[in-house]
Amino acid sequence: MEPTHQIARSEGRQFRLVKFFAYASFLVLLIFSFPFSVVISQNAKDTLMRNYENYALLLGENLNHQVYHGFVVPITEQFGGIKLRDPYQYNRMDRIVRNTIHSFKIDLVNIHAIGQGVIAYSTDPTLLGKKATATAGYTRATKGEHSSRLVSGKDDLWGFGEKIRGEKKLRTYIPFRWQDPLTGAQGKVGGVFELIQDLTQEYQSITRFQYLVFALSILIMGLIFVALLVIVHKAESIIEERAREQMELESQLNHAERLAALGQMVAGVSHEIRNPLGIIRSTAELLGGMHDSDEAHNRLSAVIIEESSRLDNIVTEFLDFARPLKPNFQDCQLEEIIHKNLLFLQPELEKENISVHDNLNGKKFKIKADPQLLYRAFLNIFLNAIQSGLNGGALTVSISYERGHYVVSIEDTGGGISEENLSKIFNPFFSSKEKGSGLGLPIVRNIIEGHRGTIWIESKEGSGTKVFVKLPRG
Numbered sequence: 051m052e053p054t055h056q057i058a059r060s061e062g063r064q065f066r067l068v069k070f071f072a073y074a075s076f077l078v079l080l081i082f083s084f085p086f087s088v089v090i091s092q093n094a095k096d097t098l099m100r101n102y103e104n105y106a107l108l109l110g111e112n113l114n115h116q117v118y119h120g121f122v123v124p125i126t127e128q129f130g131g132i133k134l135r136d137p138y139q140y141n142r143m144d145r146i147v148r149n150t151i152h153s154f155k156i157d158l159v160n161i162h163a164i165g166q167g168v169i170a171y172s173t174d175p176t177l178l179g180k181k182a183t184a185t186a187g188y189t190r191a192t193k194g195e196h197s198s199r200l201v202s203g204k205d206d207l208w209g210f211g212e213k214i215r216g217e218k219k220l221r222t223y224i225p226f227r228w229q230d231p232l233t234g235a236q237g238k239v240g241g242v243f244e245l246i247q248d249l250t251q252e253y254q255s256i257t258r259f260q261y262l263v264f265a266l267s268i269l270i271m272g273l274i275f276v277a278l279l280v281i282v283h284k285a286e287s288i289i290e291e292r293a294r295e296q297m298e299l300e301s302q303l304n305h306a307e308r309l310a311a312l313g314q315m316v317a318g319v320s321h322e323i324r325n326p327l328g329i330i331r332s333t334a335e336l337l338g339g340m341h342d343s344d345e346a347h348n349r350l351s352a353v354i355i356e357e358s359s360r361l362d363n364i365v366t367e368f369l370d371f372a373r374p375l376k377p378n379f380q381d382c383q384l385e386e387i388i389h390k391n392l393l394f395l396q397p398e399l400e401k402e403n404i405s406v407h408d409n410l411n412g413k414k415f416k417i418k419a420d421p422q423l424l425y426r427a428f429l430n431i432f433l434n435a436i437q438s439g440l441n442g443g444a445l446t447v448s449i450s451y452e453r454g455h456y457v458v459s460i461e462d463t464g465g466g467i468s469e470e471n472l473s474k475i476f477n478p479f480f481s482s483k484e485k486g487s488g489l490g491l492p493i494v495r496n497i498i499e500g501h502r503g504t505i506w507i508e509s510k511e512g513s514g515t516k517v518f519v520k521l522p523r524g
Contacts, residue, residue: 110224438464
């Protein structure tokens, strides 16, 4: 099986890759969003230009028909020729043109005389008689082809050195053809219509639309990016939590394996020690009971008996730690077990001048447990609190209920536990006391875990200790 830390590193690398992908995706989308908005706006501009170009061509055809039949034919018949310098002819031409373009969005209409290369008519009187620049569109119109070109403010709009900033104009050249009065068939090119349409507002609208598309793209990508980051951060926290839990389980498994091996060894050694220890004690009692033994013999026998009893208690602790403790589950009252401990320790508490506070107040806490084992576990916890330099201090006991579990909190105002020792207190044979076996808290933990509960300690050197025992109610 792959080690936990390797799994955690592998998963961590995967999610770092996901985070990199999120940032890279955002950057790529950001880079491509501007060209995307440009393409959209350019398509809109092209569509706009085609529509206005078609609009200008239809208007040019109408102008061609109206000017030829409403001006050229009757003026030629009446005067024998066309002279737009004549006020009458000019006004008639002007009236026909303006009536034709009326209600149409046309800024300017010029009619070029091909033979003279000048503007014979214009809706702007200041342009009359001026020689127009022979642009490509004008040249194509003289050959019978129409063309359109977008002119911006930076360009020479009229071809006379005039420049209008910030404007967009569509210049369309349309050939002016003679027509057969009877059939309407078009003949040779007799002039050129030049139509100027103002597209400034439309282009500004498209530009605003382009900015809107770009801003919306950034906003949507930002929301997607935030969502990706939230998912990645959530996934990272889940992976870290899983890795932490796996490491804890692995640590507990390794600890259990070490304890099992240690328990087997302790059990074997304890049995080997207990038998000769019993013989030593029996012999000491026999020697101390002889009639001819003097006071020195009796004193030595008492010392041997006392030390043998102490060693026997240590061996008993070893055996209790080594063999599994199987609780005899039965209905009992948790508060009665606590009260029984405090009653038993009352003389010691009074001797050390320790005050006891609790939140029990006659409350009942029914639990399914082994009362003897729990009594022993809590007794060990209380003794540790009394021996922690609690002289003249206080001991606080409380029981709370959390989601099917009782949580017993035992807090003292003693000297506390250093950070270094706090991580070792549940290790077998670790003790900060001179005569301690170091098996008290490991046995307590075995008892609590045998009840499917948990125990943990919070402490800081110089500010007391809190022991928490969490037990299932049923």
